[in-house]
Every structure is written in structure tokens, then in C-alpha cells.
Amino acid sequence: xxxxxxxxxxxxxASLAGALELLAAEKGVWRPLAGGTDLMVPFxxxxxxxxxxxxxxxxxxxxxxxxxxxxxxxxxLSTYSEIRNHSLLQREFPNLVQSAWVTGAIAIQxxxxxxxxLANGSPAADTPxxxxxxxxxxxxxxxxGSRWVPYENFHTGYKQTVMLPEELITRIRIRRxxxxxxxxxxKVGTRKAQAIAKVCVAAYARVEExxxxxxxxxxxxxxxxxxxxxxxELMVEGCVVDTLLIAxxxxxxxxxxxxxxxIRSTAKYRRTVAANVLGQLLEEMVEHFDRMA
Amino acid sequence: xxxxxxxxxxxxxxxxxxxxxxxGECGACSVFLDGKLVNSxxxxxxxxxxxxxxxxxxxxxxxxxxxxxxxxxECGGAQCGICTPGMVMAAVDLLRRCPQPDEAQIRDxxxxxxxxxxxxVKIVDxxxxxxxxxxxxxxxxxxxxxxxxx
Numbered sequence: 001x002x003x004x005x006x007x008x009x010x011x012x013x014a015s016l017a018g019a020l021e022l023l024a025a026e027k028g029v030w031r032p033l034a035g036g037t038d039l040m041v042p043f044x045x046x047x048x049x050x051x052x053x054x055x056x057x058x059x060x061x062x063x064x065x066x067x068x069x070x071x072x073x074x075x076x077l078s079t080y081s082e083i084r085n086h087s088l089l090q091r092e093f094p095n096l097v098q099s100a101w102v103t104g105a106i107a108i109q110x111x112x113x114x115x116x117x118l119a120n121g122s123p124a125a126d127t128p129x130x131x132x133x134x135x136x137x138x139x140x141x142x143x144x145g146s147r148w149v150p151y152e153n154f155h156t157g158y159k160q161t162v163m164l165p166e167e168l169i170t171r172i173r174i175r176r177x178x179x180x181x182x183x184x185x186x187k188v189g190t191r192k193a194q195a196i197a198k199v200c201v202a203a204y205a206r207v208e209e210x211x212x213x214x215x216x217x218x219x220x221x222x223x224x225x226x227x228x229x230x231x232x233e234l235m236v237e238g239c240v241v242d243t244l245l246i247a248x249x250x251x252x253x254x255x256x257x258x259x260x261x262x263i264r265s266t267a268k269y270r271r272t273v274a275a276n277v278l279g280q281l282l283e284e285m286v287e288h289f290d291r292m293a
Numbered sequence: 294x295x296x297x298x299x300x301x302x303x304x305x306x307x308x309x310x311x312x313x314x315x316x317g318e319c320g321a322c323s324v325f326l327d328g329k330l331v332n333s334x335x336x337x338x339x340x341x342x343x344x345x346x347x348x349x350x351x352x353x354x355x356x357x358x359x360x361x362x363x364x365x366x367e368c369g370g371a372q373c374g375i376c377t378p379g380m381v382m383a384a385v386d387l388l389r390r391c392p393q394p395d396e397a398q399i400r401d402x403x404x405x406x407x408x409x410x411x412x413x414v415k416i417v418d419x420x421x422x423x424x425x426x427x428x429x430x431x432x433x434x435x436x437x438x439x440x441x442x443x
Contacts, residue, residue: 105405
């Protein structure tokens with residue numbers, strides 16, 4: 001049996017408190033396991049350096065979705081399918097819903113979780129660019145208490161995060177968009193389904209009286225961590241929609257991304273495609289707001 | 294940490310569920326866990342504790358094939374057969390969520406299932422035919438019902 005590693009332990013806590021107690025008591029020993037869609041691949045191949053798993057799947061405290069006037073708070077164990085099928089998320093957070101649609105296929109989406117996606121820390125994951133556009137925050141909880149971390153500060157390096165060994169991701173909060181806004185999401189991969197992104201781009205913009213007052217641009221697979229393109233954001237924010245300098249924004253994007261050559265693509269391709277997608281998104285954005293005006 | 298796939302095949306001796314890639318890419322190991330389509334190669338068996346599991350062996354009703362299985366037979370939807378159990382599971386799942394899919398929806402529903410023989414045309418035909426067959430069966434049942442209760 002491929003998955004049967006001798007000496008491997010799985011602990012299934014009865015409650016979140018039980019899980020946090022164990023993480024605190026045996027620091028660094030237990031690896032949180034949510035839907036398993038990422039961890040089970042290297043595990044079965046014998047490539048995981050750890051053998052003790054804390055099975056979170058049954059913890060009801062980490063499920064569900066809370067709606068308030070300003071924000072939506074998702075339990076860390078929210079699956080891609082739950083996100084994809086939620087009517088309020090479809091209406092207000094299309095980038096997040098689209099990124100859930102393009103993560104693997106149905107069977108993965110039924111099992112993979114938002115919290116797991118973040119903890120796994122892949123720069124090629126599909127939900128991070130969308131979360132960056134919605135100003136997401138991540139709740140980290142330990143036995144000592146909880147803290148909210150802006151998602152843009154969550155990743156500290158390739159597959160590295162600010163999480164302490166005794167912490168779990170418990171919730172993810174996104175701010176509900178207000179006013180006159182535009183959303184854009186595009187994943188570029190080898191094929192439409194299953195493939196991991198070569199480049200992933202998400203954007204959110206809000207316009208007041210013809211001027212862009214808020215612009216957030218999130219990218220995946222173009223740096224060691226999912227990134228916000230700050231140079232482009234600063235260039236676009238404050239502009240009158242009809243006077244956007246698209247060519248200049250494309251050039252500025254090169255300041256914000258650090259793609260590499262790897263098994264899926266080349267740095268050159270990623271730079272070219274990221275700039276092309278940005279050009280397209282800005283054109284669509286201008287058209288969108290012109291139609292609304 | 295056993296994989297659900299290994300428990301199904303090696304402990305329960307239900308070998309209809311296949312292992313293709315073992316990485317969640319190919320869908321050959323698809324089963325229903327609490328009614329949801331999953332890749333059993335990616336599910337730790339510990340997470341199936343207390344859940345309802347349905348494999349390809351449980352899709353037919355005794356000797357009576359499921360409409361999707363009958364359609365695969367009729368349309369030549371299987372060649373070597375390795376992907377077929379997973380394809381059938383994904384098709385059953387799709388028709389449950391979307392009873393009258395168009396071709397794009399069928400292809401989307403089967404996007405997590407790889408076939409290296411057919412080129413997918415006969416598989417897509419099979420699912421389309423199963424959807425039509427389900428409509429015909431439902432209509433017959435409706436007419437029979439109407440006859441019984443005038």
C-alpha cells in the first residue's frame with residue numbers, strides 16, 4: 001500500500017480546543033491535515049519529512065460562513081465547492097468563485113479547503129491572487145489566543161508563512177465590495193482543467209466620479225509568494241478611467257514580479273503573458289466603467 | 294496513514310475502483326464519500342470514518358445497470374476500461390447536479406478524468422445519451438403514474 005508508511009500517526013481531535021492543546025504541548029510535531037489534496041501526493045510518494053498528522057477534517061468549528069454588513073468570514077475548512085456554489089460569493093466575490101472553479105476539478109474541489117490552500121503556501125495556488133484583491137485577512141489561533149493577519153503579509157518566502165507551529169488557520173475574512181466596482185480573474189495554464197497555473201492574475205477596482213479610487217492587482221506563479229503589484233496599483237489609483245496609460249502599466253508590472261524558469265513555464269513567457277493579461281484587464285475595466293457611466 | 298483507495302481495493306476487495314496517477318490528476322479512483330465525488334487516492338482513510346462510501350460496485354442496482362453504465366456500453370464509451378469506473382462516477386455526479394448538460398457542461402464535469410484511449414468523443418456521447426435516457430425514463434414513469442391515478 002502506497003500510503004501506508006510505518007510509524008506514521010494520525011490524531012483526530014474531538015474539538016478545536018483539543019487540536020490547539022496538542023499543537024501547544026508537542027510543538028512542531030503534528031502537521032495539520034485538512035482535505036488532504038496537497039499533502040497526500042508527497043505523502044504517498046514518501047517525500048514528506050514528517051509523519052504525524054493532526055486530522056482537522058471533522059472540526060465543525062472550522063466550517064461555515066458568516067455574513068456581516070461589511071465582511072464575509074469563511075471557516076478554514078470551506079471547500080472550493082462550497083465557495084463555488086455560494087450565491088452571495090458568486091454575486092460579490094466573483095474572483096474568489098472563479099479561482100475555486102479552476103482549482104483542480106470537481107473531485108478536488110469537493111475536498112480541498114481554503115485554509116489548506118493558504119497553509120500549503122504554494123505561489124502557484126489559484127485562490128491567493130483573488131484573496132489579495134479582496135483585502136483578505138487570516139485568523140490564526142493558538143491556545144494562547146487568536147490574531148488576524150492581513151493576507152498580503154501571510155507568506156514570508158517560498159512555502160514559508162508567518163504561522164507559528166502551535167497555530168492553526170481558523171478563518172478567512174474578506175471585505176464586501178461597495179459602490180461601483182470591477183472584478184477580473186484569469187488563470188493561464190497548459191489546459192483549462194487540472195493544470196497548475198503558469199500565470200494567474202486577479203484584479204479589483206472601484207471607481208467614484210470617473211476616477212479609480214481603489215485598485216488591487218494580485219498575481220500568482222510570478223514570484224516566490226503570491227504578490228500584489230504595488231507599482232501598478234499606485235500608477236492606476238487616482239487616475240481618471242479614460243486616461244489610463246495601459247502601456248506604462250504593463251511596463252511597471254515588470255517592477256512587481258520576479259518570475260522564474262521552472263517545469264511549467266519560463267520567466268520570459270510569464271513576464272510576457274502577465275503583461276498581456278494586465279493590458280487586457282485594463283481595457284476591459286475601462287470598457288466596463290464606460291458602460292456604467 | 295492508509296489512503297482510502299488502498300482500503301477499498303486491498304481490504305474491502307472492491308477492485309472496480311482503479312489507481313491511475315495516484316496524484317488526483319486522472320480521476321480513475323473516483324468514489325462518492327457522503328454523496329460527494331472525491332479522488333480516493335487523496336483521501337486519508339481516517340477521514341472516511343463514519344462516512345457513507347459508494348464505489349463503482351454500488352452504482353448498478355443488482356443486475357440492473359445504471360443508466361450511465363448502459364449508455365457507456367451502448368455508445369462504446371469504454372476501450373481499455375481503466376478510466377471507465379471513474380468516468381461513470383463523474384458522469385453520475387454530473388447528471389445529479391445538472392440533469393440535462395450540454396457538451397461543454399459534460400466536458401467540464403469530466404475534466405478531472407483522463408482517458409488515454411478514446412479521445413473522449415464516445416465518452417461525451419455516452420453521457421449525453423445517458424441524460425436523454427433519463428428523460429425518457431422519467432417521462433415513462435410520469436405517464437405510468439398518470440395512468441394509475443387519472
